[in-house]
Amino acid sequence: MTALILLLIVLAGVFKGRMDALADEEMKTFVWHRKYDFTKEYTCHWWYLGLIKPMFPEKFPFSSTLLVFLTDRWHMNQFFMQRCLFLAIGLAITPKFILSIFVAFVLFPIIMGVPFESVYTWYRNYLKEKNNQRL
Numbered sequence: 001m002t003a004l005i006l007l008l009i010v011l012a013g014v015f016k017g018r019m020d021a022l023a024d025e026e027m028k029t030f031v032w033h034r035k036y037d038f039t040k041e042y043t044c045h046w047w048y049l050g051l052i053k054p055m056f057p058e059k060f061p062f063s064s065t066l067l068v069f070l071t072d073r074w075h076m077n078q079f080f081m082q083r084c085l086f087l088a089i090g091l092a093i094t095p096k097f098i099l100s101i102f103v104a105f106v107l108f109p110i111i112m113g114v115p116f117e118s119v120y121t122w123y124r125n126y127l128k129e130k131n132n133q134r135l
Contacts (some may be wrong), residue, residue, distance in 0.1 A: 001091060008088035015081035022074045064115075082109070
């Protein structure tokens with residue numbers, strides 16, 4: 001089990017390296033729009049039950065949240081990096097493989113996703129405001 005946990009952590013490092021290389025080459029900037037459909041007017045998406053309001057209309061259901069990893073290589077590498085780490089932690093917490101899968105694909109993404117959404121929106125607005133003050 002220890003070898004599997006270490007392998008998952010190494011794989012997480014591999015995916016993190018790919019993410020940073022894609023970001024350094026500004027690939028994320030060129031393809032970020034793939035999760036949105038700018039040809040449609042914005043409407044509140046029924047699949048979020050009013051809990052989340054994406055900035056723009058999505059290309060397909062959950063393309064800016066749950067299924068964002070299908071939109072570009074950066075988000076796909078992020079998905080695999082996080083799942084490797086989450087699964088490594090899950091395997092360290094419990095010997096039950098099914099419970100580790102639940103932890104890696106449901107519980108930890110929710111625990112991490114809620115503060116991410118809040119902080120991302122707040123910090124992005126803060127940075128935009130700070131950059132506008134410099135001009």
